[in-house]
Amino acid sequence: MKLIFLGSGSAFTVGADNFQSNMILTDDLGHKLLIDCGSDIRLSLHAAGFSYQDITDIYISHLHADHVGGLEYIGFSTKFDPRCQKPNLYTSADLADDLWECTLSGGMRAIEGEIANLNTYFNVHKVKKNPVIASLDRSGDFLWQGIKFYLVKVVHVNNGYFIMPSYGLFFEMDGSQVFITTDTRISWEEMGEYYERADIIFHDCETSPFPTKVHAHYNDLVKLPAKIRSKMWLYGYQPGKLPDAQKDGFCGFVHRGQTFKSSDLVAAPEVRIAV
Numbered sequence: 001m002k003l004i005f006l007g008s009g010s011a012f013t014v015g016a017d018n019f020q021s022n023m024i025l026t027d028d029l030g031h032k033l034l035i036d037c038g039s040d041i042r043l044s045l046h047a048a049g050f051s052y053q054d055i056t057d058i059y060i061s062h063l064h065a066d067h068v069g070g071l072e073y074i075g076f077s078t079k080f081d082p083r084c085q086k087p088n089l090y091t092s093a094d095l096a097d098d099l100w101e102c103t104l105s106g107g108m109r110a111i112e113g114e115i116a117n118l119n120t121y122f123n124v125h126k127v128k129k130n131p132v133i134a135s136l137d138r139s140g141d142f143l144w145q146g147i148k149f150y151l152v153k154v155v156h157v158n159n160g161y162f163i164m165p166s167y168g169l170f171f172e173m174d175g176s177q178v179f180i181t182t183d184t185r186i187s188w189e190e191m192g193e194y195y196e197r198a199d200i201i202f203h204d205c206e207t208s209p210f211p212t213k214v215h216a217h218y219n220d221l222v223k224l225p226a227k228i229r230s231k232m233w234l235y236g237y238q239p240g241k242l243p244d245a246q247k248d249g250f251c252g253f254v255h256r257g258q259t260f261k262s263s264d265l266v267a268a269p270e271v272r273i274a275v
């Protein structure tokens with residue numbers, strides 16, 4: 001299996017050297033799971049040598065445009081290309097209705113001769129919370145190519161009334177436990193057990209001089225215990241000069257196009273695209 005970063009930048013990354021932080025997980029048979037589908041996806045797929053025709057399965061973590069803004073492109077492109085099957089779309093049950101009603105329906109509800117809905121474009125798999133509050137599966141899980149993906153509730157945006165639903169992924173990749181946080185601040189309460197259990201962590205990391213509070217900032221991540229930092233790759237950062245993450249005990253910053261194979265999850269991975 002391989003985990004390919006189509007981009008490793010923040011939502012508002014501008015320039016040719018990076019894209020938003022979306023990823024493709026591939027298995028040994030070539031099946032692909034797109035992890036988030038942001039507004040850069042048309043360009044980031046192309047830059048990595050893929051096209052919409054490769055997109056058969058999509059996971060959506062939350063409803064910010066750098067994670068869902070490319071779904072109109074994928075939905076229309078696959079629906080009107082007879083070579084494509086309808087992609088599977090996996091997301092938490094508490095996101096699916098808003099994904100359509102609040103995000104996609106404006107542009108996608110009306111097509112020639114048809115009133116469309118989310119199922120018109122995607123085979124929707126709503127991941128339900130597990131009624132049994134047990135570790136690892138309390139936010140629900142789904143299966144893709146025989147691999148179980150646990151949704152991990154993360155704390156991204158708290159508007160003062162409720163926490164915006166947002167879910168990272170925890171899964172096994174050829175024997176290694178992998179945790180991808182997606183967008184999150186640091187919350188030991190929600191994520192501590194996943195930090196502990198993971199063999200490798202891909203963590204949201206803001207580097208802006210103007211911290212937003214809704215993303216984990218490098219200045220706070222560097223205070224995590226050394227044993228956690230030592231298995232942590234950082235992504236989701238702003239353009240510009242980056243701190244020396246390896247000197248600070250992290251694995252490093254992920255570059256656009258960087259590909260992690262199951263055999264070298266912690267060692268320096270190959271670089272798919274020169275950046």
Ligand SMILES: [Zn+2]
Nearest residue numbers: 062064156183
């Ligand atoms: Zn976000």
